[in-house]
Amino acid sequence: xxxxxxxxRIFAVAVLSSxxxxxxxxxxxxxxxxxxxxxxxxxxMNYLASDDMRGRNTPSPELDKSAEYIAQQxxxxxxxxxxxxSFHTYNLQRTKLGDNNSFSVNLGLETISFxxxxxxxxxxxxxxxxxxxxxxxxxGYGITAPEYKWDDYAxxxxxxxxxxxxxGEPDNADSTFFAGKRFTRYTFNNTKARIxxxxxxxxxxxxxxPKTDARLRRNxxxxxxxxxxxxxxxxxxxxxxxxxxxxxxxxxMETLFSTNDSLKKIILTIDSTKxxxxxxxRYTTSVTLNYNNEKVPVKNVMGMIRGTDDNGEYIxxxxxxxHVGVHLDSRKDSTATTPPDSIYNGADDNASGxxxxxxxxxxxxxxxxxxxxxxxxxxxxxxxxxxxxxxAFTAECxxxxxxxxxxxxMDMIGRNNPDSLSLGGGSRSPxxxxxxxxxxxxxxxxxxxxxxxxxxxxxxxxxxxxxxxxPVIFYxxxxxxDYHQPGDEISKINFDKLLRTTQLCTSTAWKxxxxxxxLKYIPQGTEE
Numbered sequence: 001x002x003x004x005x006x007x008x009r010i011f012a013v014a015v016l017s018s019x020x021x022x023x024x025x026x027x028x029x030x031x032x033x034x035x036x037x038x039x040x041x042x043x044x045m046n047y048l049a050s051d052d053m054r055g056r057n058t059p060s061p062e063l064d065k066s067a068e069y070i071a072q073q074x075x076x077x078x079x080x081x082x083x084x085x086s087f088h089t090y091n092l093q094r095t096k097l098g099d100n101n102s103f104s105v106n107l108g109l110e111t112i113s114f115x116x117x118x119x120x121x122x123x124x125x126x127x128x129x130x131x132x133x134x135x136x137x138x139x140g141y142g143i144t145a146p147e148y149k150w151d152d153y154a155x156x157x158x159x160x161x162x163x164x165x166x167x168g169e170p171d172n173a174d175s176t177f178f179a180g181k182r183f184t185r186y187t188f189n190n191t192k193a194r195i196x197x198x199x200x201x202x203x204x205x206x207x208x209x210p211k212t213d214a215r216l217r218r219n220x221x222x223x224x225x226x227x228x229x230x231x232x233x234x235x236x237x238x239x240x241x242x243x244x245x246x247x248x249x250x251x252x253m254e255t256l257f258s259t260n261d262s263l264k265k266i267i268l269t270i271d272s273t274k275x276x277x278x279x280x281x282r283y284t285t286s287v288t289l290n291y292n293n294e295k296v297p298v299k300n301v302m303g304m305i306r307g308t309d310d311n312g313e314y315i316x317x318x319x320x321x322x323h324v325g326v327h328l329d330s331r332k333d334s335t336a337t338t339p340p341d342s343i344y345n346g347a348d349d350n351a352s353g354x355x356x357x358x359x360x361x362x363x364x365x366x367x368x369x370x371x372x373x374x375x376x377x378x379x380x381x382x383x384x385x386x387x388x389x390x391x392a393f394t395a396e397c398x399x400x401x402x403x404x405x406x407x408x409x410m411d412m413i414g415r416n417n418p419d420s421l422s423l424g425g426g427s428r429s430p431x432x433x434x435x436x437x438x439x440x441x442x443x444x445x446x447x448x449x450x451x452x453x454x455x456x457x458x459x460x461x462x463x464x465x466x467x468x469x470x471p472v473i474f475y476x477x478x479x480x481x482d483y484h485q486p487g488d489e490i491s492k493i494n495f496d497k498l499l500r501t502t503q504l505c506t507s508t509a510w511k512x513x514x515x516x517x518x519l520k521y522i523p524q525g526t527e528e
Contacts, residue, residue, distance in 0.1 A: 033363065033499055040362065041355050041495055044073070048321065048351035049490050055344040057325025058233070058382045058389075059092070059298050066321055070301040070379050073358050078365040079303030082376060083398045088300040090392035092382065093293035095232045097122065103246065105255055106133065106284045112255055119252055123206065124232060124386070125193040125245035128291045131202050135161040136256070136281040140270055141169050142192045142204065146525040147427065148178055156278045159200030162244065162285050164256060165192065166209040166263070171271050185458040185526070190386070193245055194467075194526060203244030203287060207253050210264035233296065235388040237395040244287045256281060298381045300389045302398070305365055307374040307513065314374035314399060315406040315513050317360050317505065318390070319353030320383030320461055322346075324484055341486035348480070348488050352414035354379050356475075356502040363506050371513035373405055380461050383411075390461035394468055405518045406432070407472045408509050409462040413501040414493040416478045421447040421501060424457050424474030428466055429519050432473045436508040443503065453478075469527050471519040475505050 047053070047069055053062045071086040082088070103120060104113040114120050140152040142165030150170070169178050169186045178184055185191050189206060196204045257263040270277050301321070307314065323346025345351075361377045376399065382388030394401055406429075413421075426433040433451065440446045453476055457463055462472040477497065482488040512519065 033359070033503055037359055037362070037499060038495060040359060041498060044355040044358055045347060045351050045490050045493060045495075048354060049345040049347035051343050051345065053345075055325035055346055056321060056323045058322045058385050059296055060325060063322055063381060064299070067299045067301050067379075067381070070321060070354065070358065071303075074301070074303035074361055074377065077303075077358070077362045079361055079377060080306060082302045082304050085398070086301060086303060088302055088378070088393055088398055089297055090235070090300070090389070090396060092233045092296040092298055092385075092388060093236050094296050095234050096292050096294075098290040098292045100288065100290055102286070102288045104286050105136070105252075106286070107255070108283070114248075114252060119249050121247045122289070123189050123193075123245035123247055124234065125189060125204075125243060126289055126291075127236065127240060127242050129203065129242035129244045129287060129289050131162065131244060131285065131287040133284045133286055134202055136205075136283045136285055137161050137163050137278065138256075138281050139163045139165050139196075139278045140267075140276045141165055141186070142196060142206075143169060143186045144195050144199075144525050145178070145184075145186055146523075150178075150276060152276045152278050153195070153199045154276070154278075156280070158196070160202055162203040162205060162287070163196050163199075163201045164205045164207065164281065166207050166267055168209045170274065171211075172274065177274060179455070183455055185455065188458065189245065191458060191526060193243065197241065197243060198528075202242070203246065205246045205248055205252070205285075207248050207256075207263065209267060210253070210261075211267060233382075233385050233388070235382070235386075235391050235395075236293070237391070239395065244289060246287070256283065298389065300381055300393055301379040303361060303377050305371065305375045307371050309372045312400060312403045313405045313518070314376050314403060315408070315509060316376045316378055316404060316465070317357055317408050317410075317509050318378040318380060318461055319357045319410040320350050320381070320389065321354040321379040322381045322384055322389070323349060323351075324384050327486070344484065344486055345489050347490045347493050348412045348415045348477075349483065350383070350411050352412060352493060352498050353410035356410040356413055356498065356505065359499070359502050360506040360509065364510065371510065372515075373513040375509060375513055383461055387459075387461055387464055390464040394464045401468055401470075404465065404468070404470050406512045407462055407465040407470055408475070408505050408512075409460055409472065410475045410501065410505055411460040412479070413475055413477050414495070414498040415480050415482075417448075418494050418497045419445060419448055420450065420477075421504075422450050422453045422476045422478060424451070424453045424460075424476060425462060425466070425472040426451045427454070428522050428524060429471035429473070430522070431519050432471050432508075432512070435511055436473060436504060439507050439511065440504055443500065445500070447500070447504070466521075466524075467526065467528050469521045469523065471521045473508065475501055477501070
């Protein structure tokens, strides 16, 4: 870059043109934010993360108020509605297990039945399903991971069968093998279910790894409690196929493998040899699950800048605007004179990223020059419930999802070291990282960038776009002690970092929207 732009000098400028000035050279384009943007950032944060918004839970009246506020800002900044609407309304299902449910295993000479919530529980990936005498196949960890040259499904046919697996992933001291002792995305049941369904399985049974620790159990055992009055919230797309997802106890483990030690030896051998071991169990299973689903309408908020090209391509700048609400039991049994804070304000998570999306909309809509590709701004709901808003958006997109050329996501961009920033998505689209890294060099106080958040990749909304083979980039400033705590408040936000991150994301979006070609996507084995 021929010129260096000082963010603080920009903030000090009293008046700029009403249109944002584009500073550029042959290869770089950096969008400066004037002092007005600092005021806008604080205004948005003070609204979204206020106690009045009561943590923006999905669903809640406060989430709806936040959606109206964001839509109003998009309109004020000059964005067009998308297909005539500022909202993408989708239905979540409030799920409660009904009656007449059963699960049994046929061993040949006898059939053993298992009791719900005593011998097994149901994972969040379950739907209404009726499976009759399906073959059982053991698939180790139930993982297909091309980057680690690992495939538990390589030598077995699981189509129209039920797969049995253990929780977690291969454990090895080698840091290049499933990240050593750290978790990767393959630990989580959503990933395991996606892989099982991709291979044609009717269901999966997850047994607690006999050599694992309590920490892993907490991370993998996301169960539906069939006795819960409210039930679980899920998004069930029109294309969702029936699927059984079961977590088994010791009784089920010993039914299938004789003893806990038998399974433990198998897993220890898999880990030590770094070799999968999948085979037919020679048993069959029957599963009947009946769910009662109540529709719950929820909104994503959207707006767009129409591009000059007429080929229908667009990019998405997004961030989730929901959080986790209010801890209703926080005052219970308290003897303190001042009751503890019960509101999870979610300032960093993710009022910061939502503010970034709104500021990006203001910056790009204010430019005289229009992009080649359209730019769509989306604030997602339901992220904290399992990326549900972005799942719905990509499954029933108001635009042609095959025309989405890229997605940029901002999630938690206002805390920790003011000069460090993490990027995700590089293994899927290295050029995306290269573009933002080059643009980063052109701002005053460039960030120290790190690609160290693969374990977080499937915990934010860009993951659902990646599942559609859309190039993505994820801007993230890292977790902190206030993550999902009442202490995540505005007073702890570094507004300078929030603005610099937004500036980098917005400039990258402008660059990608005007490329003469589409960024390439490198499949990772977990796409649809």
